[in-house]
Amino acid sequence: MATLTGAPPSLACSRITYTGPDHMIVTGRSMDWMVPVHTNLWAFPAGTARDGAAVDHSLTWTSKYSSVIAAAYDAATTDGINEKGLVANLLYLGTADYGVRNKAQPGLSIAGWAQYVLDNFATVDEAVNALRAEPFQLVLPELPGGFKPALHxxxxxxxxxxxxxxxxxxxxxxxxxxxxxxxxxxxxxxQQLALNTYWQEIGGTAMLPGTERPADRFVRASYYLGEAPKTADPVLSVAAMFSIVRNVSVPMGAQRPGAPNVAPTLWRTVADHKNRIYYFEATTSPNVFWVSFDKVDIKPGGPAMRLPVDDGPVWAGDVAGSFKAADVFRFLPAKS
Incomplete structure (x- = not known):
């Protein structure tokens, strides 16, 4: 694991969902972080047993759905898609406050928050109805360097x-x-929505904010999403999403002392909900590669599968057949 020193960790990402005709839905995101997070891809089968990694009264569950995800440090699910086409994306939010630990409630390490959703729900409506009842309390692990995450x-x-x-x-x-x-x-x-409304009123096509600040990225992403062609063609819709995500990516080397919501983009993902294809692009790699869900060998109750990315070969094309069986990783444990 990398060691972070001298500043809070920054997970300053962007996320966009595109809707086209004939149920063509595509979600893209950038992963922005000040140091490498040693990302690898994993494929988890339905029937995977989970532990929420809380110190006291940890949440446990067994996954209802299979998923393909991007993991940080092989200890946290940051992004992914499940077999029903549900996509989850974790982003930085420095003002997040999860409250005082109530040990009467099951605890879930925030490292497993996205995975819990992918494991248990087929639709957004289903997830909202279940999570509104707050069946668990999020608890915070220590990140490498001794920092605690703040995420939405x-x-x-x-x-x-x-x-x-x-x-x-x-x-x-x-x-x-x-x-x-x-x-x-x-x-x-x-407040992000309010700022975007302001820019829509004064900017339009004549002026768009161009910095790497999250409010500016929000405005640009919203504008270019509105400009994207409405097409049922998966090639064109995925290309449109990549063009938007790249536009709101943060250049390598861009960091602001004391501004944890600004960090260079390490990688980008684009998820085709309809065709269940998960695309991955590392900033340091010349290639986009992808995982076709239907081609991954994940059977209910079978082993987890892992694709090395951080220290692996340079991938290209469909890598669904390149995953290898591996032990399921444990979520970063909470410290209290």
Whole structure:
């Protein structure tokens, strides 16, 4: 694991969901972080037993659905898609506050938050209805370097529905609807929407904010999403999404001392919900590669499968047949 020193960790990402005709739904995101997070891809079968990695009263469950995910440090699910076409994306939110630990509630390490959703739900509506009841409390592990993560979660499904989950002042806040197609980082999501409305009123085609700040990325992503061609062609829709995600990516070397919501883009993913194809592009690699869900050898109750990315070969094309059986990783454990 990498060691972080001198500043809070920054997970300053962007996420966009595109809706086209004939149920063509595509979600893209950038992963922005100040140091390598040693990302590898994993394929998990239905029937995988999970432990929420809380110190006291840890949440446990068995996955209902298979999934393909991108893991940080082989200890946290940061992004992924499940067999029903549900996509989950974790992004940085420095103002997140998960409240004081209530040990009467099952605890779930935030490293497993996205995986819990992918394991248990087929649609955004199903996830919102279940998570609104707060069946667990998120607990925070230590990241390498001794820091605790501050994150919010975006999910989208094969109908184009979206939801944003944030914990502010210890309370869960949910934004649910097809209109919530773009998310970045600071400030809280309601303020992101207000800032975007302001820029829509004064900017239009004449002026778009161009910095790497999350509010500026939100505006650009929203604008270019509106400009994207509405097509049922999966090649064109995926290409449109990559063009938007690259536009809001942060250049290598871009960091601001004391601004944890700005960090260079390490990789990008694009998920085709309809055809269940998960695309991956590392900033340091010349190639885009992808995983066709139907071609991954994950049978219910079978072994987990791993594809090395960080220290692996340079992949290209469909890599579904290149996953190898591996022991399921444990989520980063909470410290309290």
């Amino acid at each position: 979660l975006a999910i989208s499904d094969a109908t184009g529905d979206s939801a944003i989950f944030e914990y502010l002042s210890g309370k869960l806040v949910i934004h649910h609807g097809h209109q919530y197609a773009v998310m970045t980082n600071e400030p809280s999501y309601d």
